[in-house]
Amino acid sequence: MAAAASNLLSGIARVALTLGTGAALVNSALYTVDGGQRAVIFDRFGGVRDSTVSEGTHFLIPWLQKPIIFDIRTRPHSFTSTSGTKDLQMVNLTLRLLSRPDTPRLPTIFKTLGTEYDEKVLPSIGNEVLKAVVAQFNADQLLTDRPAVSALVKDSLTKRAKDFGIILDDVAITHLSYGTEFSRAVEQKQVAQQEAERSKFVVMKAEQERRAAIIRAEGESEAAKLISDATLQAGMGLVELRRIEAARENAATLARSGNIGYIPSGGGNGGNQLLLGLNAAR
Template identity: 45%
Template sequence: MMNSFFSRTTHLLTKVAGFAVGVGVVSSVVNASMYTVRMGERAVIFHPFGGRTDNTIVGEGTHFCIPWLQKPSIFNIRVRPYTFSFVSYTKDRQEVTLTVRVLFHPDIPYLPHNHQTLPSINHKDLDAVVSKFTSHELVANLMDVSALIREALAARATESHIVLDYVSFTNVSFSPEFSRACESEQVAQQRQKMLLLREAKEEENIRAATVWDEAFKVAVSKFASKHQNMPKFEDV
């Protein structure tokens, strides 16, 4: 009796274990056949045995694939920032340090072949841009300089299938000696402006006094002329 009970129990446990293993296998297959592409991502299917990649770009959502025969590769396509600084020289040989902020994202149609980061920056291209401007022109035309810097960076980024969304300067600083010279020049210009304003004020006061004097003379002349034509008291 006891042996029969143990036999039935063992048989039942064996079935339960087999069922659990089957459920586990099915669950693993289902999990392996599903993948999720989140917002800001794209997927490309890679075939490990064939060593090839599909050119189809898979968008956001939950998708199915053939387990072990297809492997989804997830790519981040969000816009990302990158900041770098470099030292260059202007047309008038002034040393300047520029900090550039770049926003970029991978070119989606080329996801299987592009880079996920910006390629190495060629400073010679950037130096060629900065050397076109004097120090004063550089400060006065930052938007134009930024556009030229973007063109230089875009030429390199295109080779790696990277799209530049935005390029701008976050800082432009010259050498301490040049900065002090600029401050001295600004002080001198301010003093010159104050001197010119003072001279202009004095000239305005002189003109006002001259106009008032001439007006007074005209009034006196008219008054005298009017009284000369009036009959004298003795003649009445």
């Protein structure tokens, strides 16, 4: 009885071991390629296969074959380069790239560059292209012609990266700075330009004020001449007319006042009258 039970347990253990071994073999023969990835198969006898494997679960021969997973989604890269301009000024530039591998060329990329292909290629060709492009421009042109500089860097870098099986979706210069001496010289130039503009404005203002003074003086001179001519033509009549108008205005003003009374100045012959101010309180 004990022997039968022992044989049964041994059989169960062998079955479990067989099932476990089979499950391990099946599990090792399966691999999964997630979304946004591709796989390259390395065969111990045939080497790297020329085709790539797309997303999903796939079979391989354990030990004999090995999958190498690549991420084919766009990834950002940034690096800084110090380059010399055409007028021998040193410029610091930061370049940002968005890159991804050319999927059909993944086997070649793996054989020639490995899985860290972008870290090996992009900084070197980026510095090379930046130095070549920046050397074609003067320091001030890098600011005034920045779109042209960026476009030239993008075109040159895209062509160089394509030789290594790398696709660039975007290339941008995110930072640009000059050396201390050049920055100081630019600042002094800007200050001088502002001072020149201010001086120009002061000169224009003085010129306008001078013209206004001349026009005003000419107008006053013309007015005085007209009055003098009129006086000469009309004799003392014009002067008497102005005196009468002034006296009439004064009399009208005094008449509108509430505390002003009229008292005859003479013996009632209709002569001159005096205007007397009376205290309203009385």
